[in-house]
Amino acid sequence: xTAPILRQLAxxxxxxxxxxxxGERIAVVPTMGALHDGHLSLVKSAKAGADRVIVTIFVNPKxxxxxxxxxxxxxxxxxxxxxxxxxxxxVIYAPDADQIYPEGFAxxxxxxxxxxxxxxxxxxxxxxxxxxxxxxxFLQTSADQAYFGEKDYQQLMLVRRVARDLDIPIDVVGCxxxxxxxxxxxxxxxxxxxxxxxxxxxxxxRAMDRAAAQITAGAPVDDSLxxxxxxxxxxxxxxxxxLELRSAATLTPMTLANAPxxxxxxxxxxxxxxxxxxxxxxxxxxx
Ligand code: AMP
Numbered sequence: 001x002t003a004p005i006l007r008q009l010a011x012x013x014x015x016x017x018x019x020x021x022x023g024e025r026i027a028v029v030p031t032m033g034a035l036h037d038g039h040l041s042l043v044k045s046a047k048a049g050a051d052r053v054i055v056t057i058f059v060n061p062k063x064x065x066x067x068x069x070x071x072x073x074x075x076x077x078x079x080x081x082x083x084x085x086x087x088x089x090x091v092i093y094a095p096d097a098d099q100i101y102p103e104g105f106a107x108x109x110x111x112x113x114x115x116x117x118x119x120x121x122x123x124x125x126x127x128x129x130x131x132x133x134x135x136x137x138f139l140q141t142s143a144d145q146a147y148f149g150e151k152d153y154q155q156l157m158l159v160r161r162v163a164r165d166l167d168i169p170i171d172v173v174g175c176x177x178x179x180x181x182x183x184x185x186x187x188x189x190x191x192x193x194x195x196x197x198x199x200x201x202x203x204x205x206r207a208m209d210r211a212a213a214q215i216t217a218g219a220p221v222d223d224s225l226x227x228x229x230x231x232x233x234x235x236x237x238x239x240x241x242x243l244e245l246r247s248a249a250t251l252t253p254m255t256l257a258n259a260p261x262x263x264x265x266x267x268x269x270x271x272x273x274x275x276x277x278x279x280x281x282x283x284x285x286x287x
């Protein structure tokens with residue numbers, strides 16, 4: 001059965017109240033729509049972890065630093081609802097814009113530390129937009145759990161910080177990145193790639209995998225990252241915005257993989273900004 005689509009907060013609250021009264025655990029999966037198997041993997045985990053699942057679809061203008069990117073962002077609500085059908089989602093919350101940003105909206109949730117650097121450095125205002133909308137969605141849905149993808153690792157860490165700092169009683173669950181067979185991380189933006197760019201795109205993940213293996217084997221981090229950057233550009237990406245090794249737990253920069261780390265990258269291909277990240281195991285000491 002297709003899940004009902006609600007657009008007004010009052011309607012959502014009426015529904016969640018009945019669930020709470022019945023003692024049911026509620027999960028929310030926040031999305032911007034244009035759903036693919038990455039999103040659906042979150043929905044599947046949410047179904048397994050809670051009694052009720054809300055999928056939100058809201059293309060949040062506040063998190064777009066580039067007006068063209070916002071205008072071109074794919075909007076496919078009808079198809080999204082069809083894709084969710086087999087998963088037994090309880091409700092799709094696709095709020096009207098004024099339900100998120102009412103007339104005179106003046107509050108901003110801003111997270112220092114985690115939002116500096118990486119995507120935060122290249123997309124001014126982006127993480128304030130994310131933190132603000134996520135705070136609102138957590139409060140509006142009164143969910144017990146929220147499911148986010150590791151695909152957006154900095155975002156996942158930021159959302160955890162927001163929930164903890166603002167005492168929002170929600171368990172933030174991170175789910176692994178879903179990839180195409182050739183390694184490209186699924187993304188709504190991949191649909192903007194030309195056929196030739198699509199063939200090039202997996203080079204990003206390939207170069208990152210190689211660098212991660214070298215770092216774990218004890219190669220100098222700088223050399224491995226330099227080589228990966230060169231490989232990505234040689235594959236004909238136009239630019240590597242960042243390629244960095246960070247602590248998996250705190251996102252602080254690392255020059256030595258002496259603890260669980262994350263390799264994170266953003267690169268431009270065919271006018272499309274692709275991001276990816278992978279786990280890097282700590283250097284194995286020689287026996
Ligand atoms: P978005 O609609 O791009 O804002 O993404 C909504 C949620 O889906 C976020 O928590 C993303 O991290 C997650 N997501 C996007 N792509 C993937 C993927 N390839 N694998 C797993 N989760 C993903």
